Amino acid sequence: MADLFTHFVAARVPGMFVRDRRLQALLVIGTFLPDIAGKGLFWVLQNHESAPLSTHSIAGVLLVSYLVCLFVEESLRRPGFFLLAAGGAIHVLVDLAKDNMGVGSAMLLLPFCTRGTEFGWIDSENVVLLIPFDAAILAAAWFLERRWRRVQQ
Amino acid sequence: MFSDRGWILKAAAALGLLAWLCADARRRIAVEHPEIERVALFTEALRGREFHLWARRVHALEPTGFQVNSSVGPMHILSSLRPAVGDRVSVVARATGPRTLEAISVQVNEGFAWKRPLNYVVSILTLIGFLWIVRGRFRWRIHEGVLRSKY
Numbered sequence: 001m002a003d004l005f006t007h008f009v010a011a012r013v014p015g016m017f018v019r020d021r022r023l024q025a026l027l028v029i030g031t032f033l034p035d036i037a038g039k040g041l042f043w044v045l046q047n048h049e050s051a052p053l054s055t056h057s058i059a060g061v062l063l064v065s066y067l068v069c070l071f072v073e074e075s076l077r078r079p080g081f082f083l084l085a086a087g088g089a090i091h092v093l094v095d096l097a098k099d100n101m102g103v104g105s106a107m108l109l110l111p112f113c114t115r116g117t118e119f120g121w122i123d124s125e126n127v128v129l130l131i132p133f134d135a136a137i138l139a140a141a142w143f144l145e146r147r148w149r150r151v152q153q
Numbered sequence: 154m155f156s157d158r159g160w161i162l163k164a165a166a167a168l169g170l171l172a173w174l175c176a177d178a179r180r181r182i183a184v185e186h187p188e189i190e191r192v193a194l195f196t197e198a199l200r201g202r203e204f205h206l207w208a209r210r211v212h213a214l215e216p217t218g219f220q221v222n223s224s225v226g227p228m229h230i231l232s233s234l235r236p237a238v239g240d241r242v243s244v245v246a247r248a249t250g251p252r253t254l255e256a257i258s259v260q261v262n263e264g265f266a267w268k269r270p271l272n273y274v275v276s277i278l279t280l281i282g283f284l285w286i287v288r289g290r291f292r293w294r295i296h297e298g299v300l301r302s303k304y
């Protein structure tokens with residue numbers, strides 16, 4: 001897994017374009033969900049291999065997003081589901097950048113196919129080295145967002 | 154689909170489908186990529202099957218490769234790459250005999266001892282920090298069974 005800070009930044013940057021701050025938060029929560037749900041199932045069900053893989057598939061992202069959106073009030077639920085799912089998709093895209101020796105970082109088409117997919121751009125353990133770059137991107141995004149808000153006011 | 158009507162049924166259906174997805178993936182992966190421990194009792198059915206080992210500590214070096222530990226004892230990896238004892242390696246390998254696998258590719262996970270803990274520390278701090286920042290955007294009403302917006 002990539003660290004959650006990298007995932008946070010990857011979701012927070014497009015989150016700048018979401019006006020509603022609650023939906024913006026749901027986009028970021030959505031990007032945390034594949035790892036949190038995967039780890040939860042890993043520990044609770046002792047499902048070591050397949051639980052994280054399931055939550056990193058398209059079907060897994062949609063199911064977890066739907067389950068979580070049910071805990072949001074009814075008026076926010078539909079857009080909340082789409083933003084949670086978008087966050088999950090961003091998470092999976094970031095994970096696909098990892099190099100897992102051709103085995104694949106995610107099995108996107110579960111339960112139909114167990115073929116792994118990856119772009120193989122960065123060694124999976126070296127993702128933590130991106131943290132300083134992530135921090136710079138986050139700072140730039142925060143600065144731009146503040147400027148836009150000021151202009152809109 | 155997004156209304157409060159039949160909320161509990163919808164939640165149960167989503168949870169049930171997720172559980173089925175995990176169970177189905179577990180069953181398929183166990184067949185296609187079995188755990189290394191199965192090589193201890195080698196059968197012809199395992200020959201050529203691909204095994205994935207992540208960040209295993211090299212236990213000993215051998216003339217033909219190296220040895221990694223498993224829960225059922227040492228496994229021999231045939232490889233031309235010679236990592237040092239104590240290194241962490243990730244291996245994609247094929248089973249060739251009892252307790253023996255032939256490496257297809259080997260990757261030495263340099264700095265695993267600090268990169269992995271750093272990953273977890275940063276992740277936990279990010280999660281705590283984010284939840285702290287957004288705590289005001291939602292309001293819990295557990296007795297109503299949903300997370301309600303405060304607006």
